[in-house]
Structure formats: structure tokens, C-alpha cells
Amino acid sequence: MNLIDIRNLSIELKTGAKPIFAVDRVNLTMKEGEVRGLVGESGSGKSLLAQAIVGVLDEKWRVDADRFHWRGNDLMRLSPAERKAIISKDVAMIFQEPMACLDPTTTIGEQLEEAVDVEQLTGFFWQKRQQRKQAAINLLHKVGIKQHEVCVKSFPHQLTDALCQRVMIAMALARRPMLLIADEPTAAMESTNQGQIFRLLASLNQLKNMSILLISHDLENVTHWTNTITVMYSGQFVEAGTTEQIFNQPYHPYTRALVDSSPKANRMIPNKSRLMTLPGSIPILQHLPIGCRLGPRCPRAQKNCVDAPKIKNYHGHQVSCHFPLKDSYS
Template identity: 70%
Template sequence: MNLLDIKNLSIELTSHGENILAVERVSLALKDGEIRGLVGESGSGKSILAQAIIGVLDDKWHVTADRFHWQGVDLLRLPIEERKQIITKDVAMIFQEPMSCLDPTNSIGEQIEEALDGSKFSGYFWQKAQQRKEAAAKLLHKVGIKQHDICAKSYPHQLTNALCQRVMIAIALAKQPKLLIADEPTASMEATNQAQIFKLLESLNKLKNMSILLISHELEKISHWTDYLTVMYSGQFVEAGTTEQIFNTPFHPYTKALVASTPRTSTNLIKKSLLHTLPGSIPSLQHLPIGCRLGPRCPNAQKKCVLAPQVESFQGHQVSCHFSHRKEY
């Protein structure tokens, strides 16, 4: 049984009396202990999908799905409060900008202590307070912050972006979630810090058997750390499979373009020559193409592409394209 099993999830935005289909019939499944990458250009709907999973979208967004199961429980059939209790207990998320997510008026230690489960502490109130401090220090140490005493007393503006991201991971781990969603966890970081964060997430996966949904617009960066990849474009599902399948035998023209633009597959290029790219840019929500949204940029677009393609599966390798079975794909 999958830990998370979503089928044909759509997210509609109501803006100025107009309904915009930001995410259209996207399916996503995660197994227990799996690291899955969710990849696509900025604006492809990755973050909105993640926010829909944890239930933080406001009333302007309407979420529907044929199936939205968490450990076999259909969340969409549950009352909102009951759904929130399940998700907040089992799912945690770290966001792109840790500095903006942390409270500037509270110390790091206070914010981690607030995230801890109070039912695990016993004794008088001063004993519980001491236990909370010790638990917060252990979490900071677990995410690789050696000077946890100094860090706990500091405020977010006194720390680097990399340290703040580690603090966000510590807060996410406070309730021992079964699924950790990491939305661009290394954005604006130096290469050394990026590698440290990814290694930390990998160790959490191996030691705690924690499932991780790793969101990024850089395919090359996360491919080293994931077991499976799901590719999105402009709110639509494009392709999914093992990381090896996506890199070695991509079916969809968009996935092919992503793979071709990575240094790993561009070793034969002449120095200082341009990497492979698709013409144009991702469409805005107000001007979405009908049918396959890649159509205006796709080098192999045909009349049939004005209809949304169905998802086909080839030995676990899924693709949403009318012509994926053809040799040229």
C-alpha cells in the first residue's frame, strides 16, 4: 500500500470572478521510505501541489481528486478538521525561503520547542520546560548544528540562510513525520551547503525510513538523491518513473529537453556553446493553451495535441503524450 496515493488531482483558482485550472488531473504516489523528486520549470504547479497535500491553500483554491489517500484513508471524505489532524501529525514541509518562514520575534530554541509534541513530556512545568530545551538541542544537533546552544539563543536574522534551512528541517522533524516535503530546500545556497542539506535529507530517509518528496526546477541537482522522478509542466503531469528511466529513456519531448539541458548528458558539447532548450516560455495562468499545454513549444506538436493526452504506462514508466509510442520519442 502506498503512503500517499493521489489520482487526477485538480486545483482551481478563483480570481476576479474567473476560474483558472492551475493544476489539471495530476497523479502522484509515494511508497514508505521512498525519495521522489518532483521536477518542472518555475510556474509548473509543483509548490501549489505540495501546499494542497498539506492543506494550507486558502479559500481561493478549490481542490478535487478522484483519489486522495493517505495510508489508505480517503482524506477528501473526512471533515476538514479531522483531515488537518492527520496531515499535521504525519506530514511536514520545509519551504523555499526559510528566513521568511521563521518568526523574527522568537528565538530559534523557542520556535523548535513550540513545534514539539507536549504529550511526550512529564513532571512539573519546570521539568517539562527543561525536557523541551533538551529535546530542541538534540534536534539541532541531529541536523548538523554543532553549536546548538548558541543557535538556540539566536534569532533568525542572526543566522545564515543555510543555518535557517537546517532549523526549518529541525522544526519539521519535531513531530517525527512519516513524509517530509522539501520545496526547493537549497535555493540560493552555495554548492557546499546544498550538498550538506541533501546528504542530511538522505540520512533521515535511511535512518528514520522517512519518505521525502523533493521539489526542484533543477533535474540534475536532485537526480543524485532520488529513487523516482515525477515531471510536471504548466500544471499538467508529464512523465514519471525511476530516476534511471527518466534519464536513460525519456519518452515525453519536455522530459527529453530537460535531460538534454543537463551537464550530465551534454558532455559532447563544444566549450561555451549553449545547452539545449525549448523555444518560448511556460505560459501564464491567464493564458493557458488547451489540450497539452506544451503544444506551443513542442517541436513535434500535431493537431491531436489540442486534446489533453491520457496517461500511458510502460512497465511502470508513465507518460502523458499522444505520440510517446513512436520511435522518434
């Protein structure tokens, strides 16, 4: 059974003039125990999509979808309170800026204890209090923080960004979610610490069967840890398939450009050579192109690209492009 099934989800920014679709008809499906990467440049709508799933977008955003199912339940037909009750129990998110998400007036220990699921606690209230403290310490150990005595007494501003990120991961794991959304979980960490966190997420997936949506702008890094990958560009769905399909035989020109910009995929080129890049930059929300939003930067763009392309399915490998690269691999 699909854990989450989203079809044609759009996120509209309410403005005084013409509405702006920051995310435009995006599809996302995940099975239980799956690790899926969500990849794209900064500004492609990855974090907005994740926040729409968790339900933390404010009133200036309007979310609409043809289908928004969580374990078979149609969330679009539920009230906001009912939707929040389901999602807050089963879904947790690691946000990109931990310092902005932690309470600056409360110690790390108090925030972790508050995040612990009450269903894990037994006995009288004084026993539950001690169990909360021990659960918070165990969570810190799980994310690689050994000196918990200092950490639990500290306020967020007294810790480094990397330590705050580990605390955020610990808080996300506190409720033992079925789906963990990790938005750039290692952005503030060194490479050695990044590997440790990714190995932790992989072990949670293997031992607890926890599904993980791993959001990143680094396609090469994501390929080491995911089963499947979804690629987005400027709020639009671009391509989806297995990790091997996306990295070895991408069908969309944008995905091809992401792969070509990876050193791993260009080991044969001479040292100090320039990697392949697309001209231009991702468009801003106020000036989004019509049709395929990659059109102004795409090397294969033609007249048809002023219309939004439909999704084509090649045995599970999905691509949204008028002129996919499929034929070039034949």
C-alpha cells in the same frame, strides 16, 4: 501499501470571471520509505501541489480530486479539521522561503521548542521544559548547526538565509513525520552545504524509513538522491517513472529537454557549446494553452495536441503525451 495516492487532483484559482486551473488533473503516488523527486520549471505547480497535500492553501484556492488517500484513508470525505489532524501528525514540509515562514518576534529556540512533539516528553512539567530545550539543541546539531548557544537566542533576521533554512528543516523533523516534503530545501545554500543537507535527508530515509518528496527545478541534482521522479509542466502531469528511466530514456519531449539541458547528459559536446533549450517560456495563469500546455513550445506538436493527452503506462513508466518518444529508443 501506498503512503499517499492522488488521482486527477486539480487546484482551481477562484476568480470573478472564468476559473483558472493552476494544477490540472495531476497524479502522485508514493510508497513507504520512497524518495520521489517532483521536477519542473518555476511556475509548474510543484509548490501548489505540495501545499495542497499539507492543507495550507487559503480560501482563494479550491482543491478537487478523484482520489486523495493517505494510508488508505480518503481525505476528501473528511472534514477540514479531521484532515488537518491526520496530516499535521504524519506530514511535515520544508518551505522554500524560510525567512517568510519563521516568526520574526520569537527566538529560534522558542520556535524549535514549540515544534517538539509532546509525546517525546515525560515526567513533571519542569522536567518536560528541560527536555524541550535539549530536544531543540539536538535538532540543531542534527542539521549541522554546532554553535547552538548563539542560534537559540537569535531572532530570524539575525541569521543568514542558509541558517534559517537549516532551522526550518530542524522544525520539520521535530515531529518525526512519516512523509517529509522538501520544497527546494537547499536553494539558499552553497554547494558544500547542499551536499550535507541532502546526505541528512538520505540518512533519515535509510535509518528512519521516512518517505521524502523532494521538489526541485534541477533534474540533474535530484537524480543523485531519489528512487523515482514525477515531472510537471505548467500545472499538468508530464511523466513519471524510476530515476533511471526518467534520466536515461525519457518518453516526453519536455523531460527530454530537461535532460538535454543538463551538463551531465552532454559530456561529449565541445566546451562552451550551448545546451539544448525549448523556445519560449512557461505560460502565465491568465493565458494557459488548451489541451497539452507544452504545445506552443513542443518540437513534436501536431493538431491532436489541442486535446489534453491521456496517460499511457509502459510497465510502470507513465507519460502524458500524444506523441511520446518511446519509439525513438527502439
